[in-house]
Amino acid sequence: MKLKELVEALSLEAKTYKDGLQKEVTGAYASDLLSDVMANAKDGNIWITLQTHLNIVAVASLKGVIGIIIVGGRKIPEDVLKKAEEEKITVMTTSLHAFELAGRIYQLLNPNYS
Amino acid sequence: MPLNITDPIEGSFQLIGGNFAQAGEASTQLKIKLSALGVDELLIRRAAIATFEAEMNVIIYAAAGWLNYHITPNCITIRVEDMGPGIEDIEKAMQEGYSTAPEWVRELGWGAGMGLPNMKKNSDTFKIDSVVGEGTTVEMVINFP
Numbered sequence: 001m002k003l004k005e006l007v008e009a010l011s012l013e014a015k016t017y018k019d020g021l022q023k024e025v026t027g028a029y030a031s032d033l034l035s036d037v038m039a040n041a042k043d044g045n046i047w048i049t050l051q052t053h054l055n056i057v058a059v060a061s062l063k064g065v066i067g068i069i070i071v072g073g074r075k076i077p078e079d080v081l082k083k084a085e086e087e088k089i090t091v092m093t094t095s096l097h098a099f100e101l102a103g104r105i106y107q108l109l110n111p112n113y114s
Numbered sequence: 115m116p117l118n119i120t121d122p123i124e125g126s127f128q129l130i131g132g133n134f135a136q137a138g139e140a141s142t143q144l145k146i147k148l149s150a151l152g153v154d155e156l157l158i159r160r161a162a163i164a165t166f167e168a169e170m171n172v173i174i175y176a177a178a179g180w181l182n183y184h185i186t187p188n189c190i191t192i193r194v195e196d197m198g199p200g201i202e203d204i205e206k207a208m209q210e211g212y213s214t215a216p217e218w219v220r221e222l223g224w225g226a227g228m229g230l231p232n233m234k235k236n237s238d239t240f241k242i243d244s245v246v247g248e249g250t251t252v253e254m255v256i257n258f259p
Contacts, residue, residue, distance in 0.1 A: 035170075035228035038163050039235070051223045058138025062145065062162050079135075 001025050001109060003046065003067055003090060009108055010101070012069060012092040016081050020090035023066045027109065030102045034059050041065050048098055048105070052076045054083060061087040071098045117258065118152045123185040129172040131198070134222070137173055140181050141165035144192075151185065157256055160236040161190055164254050167229040168194040174219050175199060176249065189238075189257045200246035208234065208242075 004021040007014055014021060026044030031037050032051050041047055043064035049056065052074050060068055067090035070076055076091060084091045094101055107113070125147070127140040145162045153161075165181065172179035176198030184191045201207045207214075208230050215225025234240040237254035244250040 032223050033226040033228065034223040035167065035226050035232055038166060039228060039232050049223075053222055054135055055137050055222065055224075058142065058166070062138060062141055062166055063159075 006046070006105065006108060007092060010094065010096075010104055012094050014090055014092050015076065016084040016091045017088050018090070020066055020088060023090075025066070025109065028102065028105050029065075030098055037065075038063060046105075048102055050074060050098065052080060054080050056080070057083045057087050057089055060084075060089045066090060067092060069094060069101065071096060071101055116152055117187060118150075119185060119187045123147070123151070124183065126180055126182040129169055129176075129179045129181055129194075129196070131173060131175070131177045131179075133173055137169055138166055140169050144183060148185070148190070153190075153258065157190075157258060161192065161256050164233045164236040164256070165192055167232045168192065168252055168254070170224060171229055171250075171252075172196045172198070174215060174224060179249075187258070189255050192254045192256075193251065194253075195249065195251045197249045200248055201242075201244040201250055202246055204242055204244060 003023050003025050006025055025046055028046045029041040030048035032049050037047060037059055041063045045065050046067040047060060047065045048069050050071050052070055056068055069092045071094055073095040141162045144165055145158055148158045176196035179196030182193045206212050210231045211227040213225045213227035219225040233254060238257045239255040241253040
């Protein structure tokens, strides 16, 4: 599934690097522990988190994570958005919380799972 | 792409304690370097994770440190030396989930007790030496097949 389709289906707001919406999503990883993401996120994944500080961009970039979805309607600092744009990471926001968002994304990525 | 390494390549980065904005710079630079040398993607990823975790430890715990790398046709060696508090019980520090990080660092999502285990997991050889009150040195080797 293209990131664009996912963004539209869940009414996410893409804040940075909109070119990235054309990328294919390989899966998702949900965690607020950065070392956990470094250990377990995969290339082409999107990352669901409530963390909004600068290090999330570096972790995403290093792991080949194409997008970060910030949950719970949290505000993202300007320097983080700027860095994400530079690093070509699509940062998105939602008012949904992690559990709800992860559930919906799981369903979208695994339509045959019941 | 064949490995484009003939002579050993060396480099270093200075790391400043508390400078979270700098986190990931050394690992990103190293990743770019290894990529240009034609190193396998999976090995680059392992080196980048190990380096990032090592950077974080200096930034979180130490006053300052140096990260040196040495690349040969056979392997990459990453050595990180810091002027930090040192580790009292290395065996404990190597356990997944054990951390002495302060609360505010944990709130950033660091300090989950995964840093050193991640470094070890991603290296073929992992050595750690620490003197309380002086600092810690970590040496990691990732072999090229």
